[in-house]
Amino acid sequence: xxxxxxxxxxxxxxxxxxxxxxxxxxxxxxxxxxxxxxxxxxxxxxxxxxxxxxxxxxxxxxxxxxxxxxxxxxxxxxxxxxxxxxxxxxxxxxxxxxxxxxxxxxxxxxxxxxxxxxxxxxxxxxxxxxxxxxxxxxxxxxxxxxxxxxxxxxxxxxxxxxxxxxxxxxxxxxxxxxxxxxxxxxxxxxxxxxxxxxxxxxxxxxxxxxxxxxxxxxxxxxxxxxxxxxxxxxxxxxxxxxxxxxxxxxxxxxxxxxxxxxxxxxxxxxxxxxxxxxxxxxxxxxxxxxxxxxxxxxxxxxxxxxxxxxxxxxxxxxxxxxxxxxxxxxxxxxxxxxxxxxxxxxxxxxxxxxxxxxxxxxxxxxxxxxxxxxxxxxxxxxxxxxxxxxxxxxxxxxxxxxxxxxxxxxxxxxxxxxxxxxxxxxxxxxxxxxxxxxxxxxxxxxxxxxxxxxxxxxxxxxxxxxxxxxxxxxxxxxxxxxxxxxxxxxxxxxxxx
Ligand code: NAD
Numbered sequence: 001x002x003x004x005x006x007x008x009x010x011x012x013x014x015x016x017x018x019x020x021x022x023x024x025x026x027x028x029x030x031x032x033x034x035x036x037x038x039x040x041x042x043x044x045x046x047x048x049x050x051x052x053x054x055x056x057x058x059x060x061x062x063x064x065x066x067x068x069x070x071x072x073x074x075x076x077x078x079x080x081x082x083x084x085x086x087x088x089x090x091x092x093x094x095x096x097x098x099x100x101x102x103x104x105x106x107x108x109x110x111x112x113x114x115x116x117x118x119x120x121x122x123x124x125x126x127x128x129x130x131x132x133x134x135x136x137x138x139x140x141x142x143x144x145x146x147x148x149x150x151x152x153x154x155x156x157x158x159x160x161x162x163x164x165x166x167x168x169x170x171x172x173x174x175x176x177x178x179x180x181x182x183x184x185x186x187x188x189x190x191x192x193x194x195x196x197x198x199x200x201x202x203x204x205x206x207x208x209x210x211x212x213x214x215x216x217x218x219x220x221x222x223x224x225x226x227x228x229x230x231x232x233x234x235x236x237x238x239x240x241x242x243x244x245x246x247x248x249x250x251x252x253x254x255x256x257x258x259x260x261x262x263x264x265x266x267x268x269x270x271x272x273x274x275x276x277x278x279x280x281x282x283x284x285x286x287x288x289x290x291x292x293x294x295x296x297x298x299x300x301x302x303x304x305x306x307x308x309x310x311x312x313x314x315x316x317x318x319x320x321x322x323x324x325x326x327x328x329x330x331x332x333x334x335x336x337x338x339x340x341x342x343x344x345x346x347x348x349x350x351x352x353x354x355x356x357x358x359x360x361x362x363x364x365x366x367x368x369x370x371x372x373x374x375x376x377x378x379x380x381x382x383x384x385x386x387x388x389x390x391x392x393x394x395x396x397x398x399x400x401x402x403x404x405x406x407x408x409x410x411x412x413x414x415x416x417x418x419x420x421x422x423x424x425x426x427x428x429x430x431x432x433x434x435x436x437x438x439x440x441x442x443x444x445x446x447x448x449x450x451x452x453x454x455x456x457x458x459x460x461x462x463x464x465x466x467x468x469x470x471x472x473x474x475x476x477x478x479x480x481x482x483x484x485x486x487x488x489x490x491x492x493x494x495x496x497x
């Protein structure tokens with residue numbers, strides 16, 4: 001057990017990284033607590049307005065030379081970073097588990113998906129190539145080049161502390177921009193580790209900056225005239241009320257990815273044995289704290305026997321999930337990030353009960369936590385039955401290990417319920433019928449659509465979509481769309497007389 005208690009190596013204080021220097025924040029210093037064992041594992045500063053200003057100033061100054069550095073040379077820094085990330089793969093994964101609570105395997109998955117973005121960004125010499133046409137009129141040629149814009153702000157959420165800033169930062173710097181990253185102050189160490197490796201990779205001072213903190217830093221970024229654009233991933237209220245309007249006011253381009261309340265549809269012809277394990281990771285993986293997690297399960301059809309057998313199997317599997325500290329390899333589900341989040345999830349379960357839900361599995365007071373850790377942040381898988389489409393537990397984001405089950409007669413009705421949700425991040429269907437699958441894909445409003453896939457997470461070379469209440473903006477993070485976002489097209493028309 002001793003190894004599980006080991007503190008995060010070398011980062012007792014998450015410092016800011018500005019212009020190639022590690023500096024302790026002048027703001028309030030707060031504790032970072034491991035939610036599994038409730039121990040303080042480090043500290044982080046809540047940075048001030050002046051500190052964000054300093055970082056933007058450094059990033060703006062660094063932009064001049066960085067933009068003039070050939071793309072192939074910029075990529076060599078990224079290749080070095082890639083190599084260092086691989087070399088430190090296991091430690092980077094452990095840090096995520098320690099600061100966030102997810103299991104070590106979930107952290108390894110997150111590390112891999114984050115690194116894949118660096119791999120894709122390494123192809124920037126090809127990805128940012130423009131277009132050209134000869135003789136658009138007699139003797140006149142026209143071509144389009146993609147140019148970087150300057151400084152970008154990258155704002156991350158708590159639930160994927162390692163991966164999510166990598167949906168943006170590698171593309172931003174590869175295209176010749178400079179970045180200021182603001183990780184969630186609840187989980188500051190994963191980005192601190194990445195930034196240490198970016199320093200080791202040799203990025204020139206000012207190209208890769210990081211400022212810890214909360215809304216002061218975010219507001220400082222939004223209002224700063226030196227920032228050209230923002231990528232944000234977090235909750236819908238912050239996206240809608242703070243980020244998008246804030247970018248609008250100062251004319252910044254913006255990618256804003258918000259919350260979700262995803263729906264998975266089960267057709268009676270699905271392959272039950274293949275579907276149920278997928279549902280476990282979808283609803284209970286990462287303790288349900290995923291923007292692509294399932295929240296509502298819609299069972300289609302009137303066959304009571306199918307319904308009862310299916311839900312019984314789902315409940316048995318969910319009941320057997322092993323909870324504990326995620327560094328223990330036998331653990332299948334960790335705690336939620338903190339006690340306040342646990343309270344919020346419990347209050348949703350209670351709202352569900354008041355609105356008529358019946359608890360098939362009650363995780364509010366988990367009995368067994370492997371290793372005997374305090375239950376402060378632990379919450380067992382919870383299954384609610386008898387839901388209807390207007391209930392708050394269907395329409396609002398719970399963001400915890402809960403599954404709400406709702407029955408409908410037809411696929412059309414199931415699609416209608418998906419489409420009336422305020423969120424449209426990742427809906428999915430499980431079926432062995434191609435017609436149903438196509439109908440679902442065609443009619444459902446969802447940025448990411450799953451067919452027999454529970455977590456519809458796009459690979460790094462595809463955009464991370466999301467629609468309506470789950471997204472604001474036009475272009476998306478990851479892949480070619482990120483390249484478009486971080487560059488402007490400059491069209492040149494030549495005539496030589
Ligand atoms: P959050 O909105 O509370 O915080 C996100 C970031 O914004 C953090 O860096 C935080 O410091 C900052 N912030 C919070 N409140 C602010 C305010 N009032 N003004 C300015 N800045 C503020 O989100 P969270 O709890 O960290 O993350 C969970 C949320 O993120 C969930 O809603 C989840 O669905 C969503 N999420 C979405 C995606 C996606 O791709 N759509 C991916 C992961 C998480």
